Amino acid sequence: MARTLAAIDAVRPSTEHTVTRLLTDPGALGPDELLTSDPLAFDLATYAGAVACGTVLRHSLRCRPQLIMGHSVGDIAALAVAEAITPETGARILSARHVLLGSLPSPAASDGAGMLALALPVAEVTGLLTVTGLLHTHAAADNAPQQTVVSGPLRELGILYELVRTAGVRCTRLASRAGYHHPQLTPIAEGLHTFLSTVDLQTPTIPLYSSTLAGPVHTHAQLRELAGHHLTRPVMFQASLRDLYRRGIDVFVDAGPGALLSPLIRATLPTATVISPLRGHPGLHLVERRLQALKGRSV
Structure with missing residues (x-):
């Protein structure tokens, strides 16, 4: 090592x-x-x-x-x-x-990008992004049956975060330098x-x-x-x-x-x-x- x-x-x-x-x-x-x-x-x-x-x-x-x-x-x-x-x-x-x-842009900048992990299947996340009109946010990782990571602009991620948390779905902001896989x-x-x-x-x-x-x-x-x-x-x-x-x-x-x-x-x-x-x-x-x-x- x-x-x-x-x-x-x-x-x-x-x-x-x-x-x-x-x-x-x-x-x-x-x-x-x-x-x-x-x-x-x-x-x-x-x-x-x-x-x-x-x-x-x-x-x-x-x-x-x-x-x-x-x-x-x-x-x-x-x-x-x-x-x-x-x-x-x-x-x-x-x-x-x-x-x-x-x-x-810096991850802290208003026009920056980031990533979220959601406790949902990738198909549900993709459908949710379409229905809500978050067109610039994409599925970044299909990790497991109940874990999908998305990547996109901070503004859209904020909307998605509040939406799924209100619905009782676990959602975690990931510490990330950029919106990878985008x-x-x-x-x-x-x-x-x-x-x-x-x-x-x-x-x-x-x-x-x-x-x-x-x-x-x-x-x-x-x-x-x-x-x-x-x-x-x-x-x-x-x-x-x-x-x-x-x-x-x-x-x-x-x-x-x-x-x-x-x-x-x-x-x-x-x-x-x-x-x-x-x-x-x-x-x-x-x-x-x-x-x-x-x-x-x-x-």
Whole structure:
């Protein structure tokens, strides 16, 4: 983990907000404060945590999955864990994206954009957006049978938030730098694609699966595009999980720090085995014990 964090820190001029400090010092800034004061450090720390944890599970614990899948911007971390890119290259991609996103209004600005998570199926959310005339808000992620994320202008999100809360539906404002998975980010996506065309890419040591395409990615062109899908394409996480299950994969390891995706997987696939080896603050022996369920299974 230390080597991974140091490699990512080396890409960026040293500041008090290095990812090593952010992820290991209890006195470092928290996510909400960091998102406002240093969004690039927030992005890099999120990425670094996922890459470091995924790398440890792959190599130190000899956990070899059949496929690796990211979620949203986690596709960049997935590329690094699968060794299609180096950890440093992923950090450079995020740095280039940071520069491109600098042209957008601040999330706090009146003309800014954001994201909401609603405890509703995607079909109901899509119908609700049509009926209410919120034409610039789109489904950004179909995460689970009862969780849909939408992306759009803050004005429309405010209307939707009040509407669904009045109806007794759970709705959560997501801390987000932009309204991701939205067609309005097409110019940003085009700029990032130009940068990605210059990035060194290797054949992944483990195959990658795209949760935006709900299918595997094979060619180098597809792998390059994968790193930018979070900008304009919706995440089809639920459809991806069901497709993988049909392919015979019935064990899913939530490889990031914590257990953010595990509840979504369990809600979508109640009969699958879902393991969150790094939830809480486990020691190495506890992590290894949690991974015993992987023996002889399709992960």
